[in-house]
Amino acid sequence: MKIKIKILVISLLLIYGKSFGQTIIADNSNISGNWTLANSPYIIEGRAIVQNGQILTIEPGVEVRLKSSSSPTVSWFDYNAGNVGVIRVQGEIIANGTDSEKILFTRDGTGFWGTLLIDENASSNSSFMHCIIEYSKESRNITGISFPVTFDSGISLYKSNINFENNVLRENQRAGMYIREVSNLIELSNNEFYNNGANALVISESTVNSTNNIFYDNSFSATGFVSAIRCSESDVFLVGNLIYNNDDFAIFTTNNSNVNIVNNTIYGNFQGIRVENGANTYISNSIIENNEINFATGGTIADAIIEMQYSSTDDSSFSANVINVTGNILNTNATFVNSATGDFSLQSTSDCVDAGNPNTTGLNIPNLDVFGKNRIENSIIDIGAVEFQQPLSVVVNDKFFDLKIYPNPIENIFHVASNEKLKIKIFSIDGKFFGTYETKIIDISNLKEGVYILKIENSTGKILTERILKK
Secondary structure, X not given: OHHHXXXXXXXXXXXXXXXXXXEEEOOOEEXXXXXXXXHOOEEEOOEEEEOOOOEEEEOOXXXXXXXXXXXXXXXXHEHHHOOOXXXXXXXXXXXXXXXXXXXXXXXXXXXXXXXXXXXXXXXXXXXXXXXXEEOEOOEEOOOOOOOOOEEOEEEEEEOOOOEEEOOEEXXXXXXXXXXXXXXXXXXXXXXXXXXXXXXXXXXXOOEEEEXXXXXXOOOOOOOOOOEEEEEEOOEEEEEOOEEEOOOOEEEEEEOOOEEEEEOOEEEOOOEXXXXXXXXXXXXXXXXXXXXXXXXXXXXXXXXXXXXXXXOEXXXXXXOOOOEEEEOOEXXXXXXXXXXXXXXEEEOOOOOOOOOOOOOOOOOOOOOEXXXXXXXXXXXXXXXXXXXXXXXXXXXXXXXXOOOEEEOOOEOOEEEEEOOOOOEEEEEEOOOOEEEEEOOOEEEOOOOOOEEEEEEEEXXXXXXXXXXXXXX
């Protein structure tokens, strides 16, 4: 008994130490190695630098707290002053959390910190997955960088690439993410940008694919030309993004950018798409609806091209600044499930179902939509960011003329109606076996959402294969 008690006390002490660990990073420190959950939170009191050739790895669940300030004086955020927390990566950083254990970059105290800067010549192997980046403001006059003067975002990429997916950028005083002069293709996927004070994502002189990202409620604390996505002198594919309720522009593209807007849903913003100064914008399979102005241009029409095909809008006619290519639907309501709650799934009656471009070659279409559902559920892609999941009809088959399976799609339980004794095996679409059932009521609440295959055998040995959808 005494041995057991001793073991229990030691275990509690270990848990206590892990729960209340803390690591202080002094101003102007070089950082590398492993940052562990046991030593979290890591409190950065000024400039923290991952030097060239060094690697910093951050474990899932770690908190990184950066010294912050409420000062309205811009010089307070000068890099050389070391007044607020900054992480400058000149080597490599691996910050890969998990869905259940996210890595948090946040303020220490009140106000705002500087930026997380991926510097020129940093390793392209750097990675951020399942991270939250919040409450940043800016870093100014960074040593060794004469221009730009300011990096004003939660994470800033300067001439260096990274892997960036499944992250949240929120409550940053200015921008969520700033990408500048990155020559190699950057892939941003499945990230969420919301409540950032000005722009959510700024792209300048770079090449970017933004796929299945969500942007909402940005730009509410700033005025002027702020937007969810701002592109300048860049080549950008925006595919499958959901962009809604932003207080100025959803997408603002200028200065000779080439932007492809494919399968986006752009809803409830002040302006949907604004194009200026020689930018070329090509819209396919997208919903542009319920914005105060759906399409806007600056300068002369010849200097700002908007071409649109296989897309829908609630405008009753095309304005002079939009070229009607083919397959567009005017004066329509996309008929969402519940736009007020952010559910931009299409209802079965929507004009956007099976109304996209039959040929998706070259459109960079992913396998899944922004909500993780099959992207092309039927033979023709839908218009918008969310693919309507075709209901799988109740099974009535001449092999088993009395067989019915309902409801379908299924939430947790489905029923099998038949006069025969049946044996039902359930498989995933990639062949994983989940069990055999001989009952008339089958509970699949333990299975994830998705499509499953039923292999149904009757008493005479005949076999029927059917699909079901668990939603």
